[in-house]
Amino acid sequence: MTNVLAMNQVSYKRNLKTILHDVDLTLETGKIIGLLGENGAGKTTLMRLITGSAKGKGTVAVSGDTVIANRKSHISFSEQLHGFSNSTKLDEVIAFYQRVYADFDPKQFTELCTFLQIDTSLKLSSLSKGMKEKVIIALTLARRTNLYLLDEPFSGIDSMSRKKIISSIIKWKPENATMVISDHYVSEIAPILDEIVIVKDQTIYTHRPADSVREEFGVGIEAYYESLYEGGVQHD
Amino acid sequence: MQFDDKVPIYYQIKNHIYHEMMTGQLAAGAKLPAVRQLAVDLTVNVNTVQRALGEMIQEGTIESQRGKGNFVTTDTTRIAQLKEQLVVEQLERVYQQLHALNLSDDEIITSLKQYIEQRGQQHD
Numbered sequence A: 001m002t003n004v005l006a007m008n009q010v011s012y013k014r015n016l017k018t019i020l021h022d023v024d025l026t027l028e029t030g031k032i033i034g035l036l037g038e039n040g041a042g043k044t045t046l047m048r049l050i051t052g053s054a055k056g057k058g059t060v061a062v063s064g065d066t067v068i069a070n071r072k073s074h075i076s077f078s079e080q081l082h083g084f085s086n087s088t089k090l091d092e093v094i095a096f097y098q099r100v101y102a103d104f105d106p107k108q109f110t111e112l113c114t115f116l117q118i119d120t121s122l123k124l125s126s127l128s129k130g131m132k133e134k135v136i137i138a139l140t141l142a143r144r145t146n147l148y149l150l151d152e153p154f155s156g157i158d159s160m161s162r163k164k165i166i167s168s169i170i171k172w173k174p175e176n177a178t179m180v181i182s183d184h185y186v187s188e189i190a191p192i193l194d195e196i197v198i199v200k201d202q203t204i205y206t207h208r209p210a211d212s213v214r215e216e217f218g219v220g221i222e223a224y225y226e227s228l229y230e231g232g233v234q235h236d
Numbered sequence B: 001m002q003f004d005d006k007v008p009i010y011y012q013i014k015n016h017i018y019h020e021m022m023t024g025q026l027a028a029g030a031k032l033p034a035v036r037q038l039a040v041d042l043t044v045n046v047n048t049v050q051r052a053l054g055e056m057i058q059e060g061t062i063e064s065q066r067g068k069g070n071f072v073t074t075d076t077t078r079i080a081q082l083k084e085q086l087v088v089e090q091l092e093r094v095y096q097q098l099h100a101l102n103l104s105d106d107e108i109i110t111s112l113k114q115y116i117e118q119r120g121q122q123h124d
Helices: A043-051 A068-074 A090-100 A106-116 A129-141 A159-172 A210-217 A221-233 B009-022 B035-042 B046-059 B076-100 B105-123
Strands: A003-014 A017-028 A032-036 A057-062 A075-077 A147-151 A178-183 A195-200 A203-209 B062-065 B069-072
Touching (some): A017 A043, A017 A195, A017 A203, A032 A043, A043 A057, A043 A075, A043 A147, A043 A178, A057 A068, A075 A129, A090 A106, A129 A147, A129 A159, A195 A210, A195 A221, A203 A210, A210 A221, A210 B009, B009 B076, B035 B046, B046 B062, B076 B105
Parallel strands (some): A032 A178, A032 A195, A075 A147, A147 A178
Antiparallel strands (some): A003 A017, A003 A057, A195 A203, B062 B069
C-alpha cells in the first residue's frame, strides 16, 4: 500500500491563534476517509494545508511531492465557485475547468451530469443549494487525480440529493484515488467510509478504520464521534 | 439496503449475500454482480465489498474465476454447511436470551414448541 498523503508535524496559526498543531496524518491510496469534527474544528484549514492554499509549519507531501504547484496537480478540491459571477452559465464554468485542468475528463463530466440531473445551460444564480452542490461534485469528480477533497458536500441539501451524491462517489471515484469527505453530520456517509479522522483540540484526535470502531466498541460511527466530544468535556 | 451502524459493514454485506443464497435469489453457480455494481446497489464502499467477498472466497461459499467474476459455489455440501451455520447462529442467539431469563433447557424446548404450535394456529 502506498501513501497518497503524508503530513508531518504540521502546525498552523492565524492571527497568533493556533488553529491546528502537530498534525501527523498519513493516508493510503484507494481509501474513502471521513474527516469529522465540529464546526470551526479546523477541517477546512486541514484541507487548505493539504492543497497548499494555507501554509503552516511542517511538511506536506501529496503523492510524494512537497512542492505546492505539483501538489495541486494531484488534488481535486471541491471549490465553492466563488470566483464566478452569478450570471455565469454552467457551460462557461465547464469550459473554464477544461482550460485550467488538463486532467478534466469531459466525457466523465457528461456522465455525471446525466446521473445527477444537471442542466448545464443554467446560470449559477438560478441553481438551488442542492443543485449547486451537485455541480461542485460533478466538477470535482470529473478530474482524474490521486486525491479528492470534498469539503462538507452535504451541508444544507435535501436527502435525495445527498443520496445521489453518495452514489456518484461510489460509482466514479477511481479505484486508486483517495477521497477525503469532511462533514459534521456522519450517519448518512458512515457506510461508505473506510476510515475516520477526527479533528479535535486543534489536532488529529483519532484516525482509525470505520469497521474497527464497530468491531471493538459495538457502536456506530456517529455515537463514537459524539462520545469523544462528551468525554472531552471532562478534560476542560 | 439499510445498515446497522453498530455492526461492521463487511459483516452485514456477507449476511446480505448469504440471505440471497438461502432464498434462492442467488442460486448455486449464479454470477454475482461486479464489485463496483454491488457497492452502488448496497450504497457501500468498494473496498468493504471486496473485503466481504474476499472472506467468502476464503471460506468457500463463493468462487472467484479469473477474468470472469465471482460465482456462488456449486458445492452443495458447502451451501448446506452454510445454512446449518446460519441456523445455529440464530438458535444460539435465541437460546442465550431465553437462558438469561432463567429458563432451563427443558423449559426452553417446551416454550419453543408451544410458541410454534400457537403461531401455526394464528396463521391458519
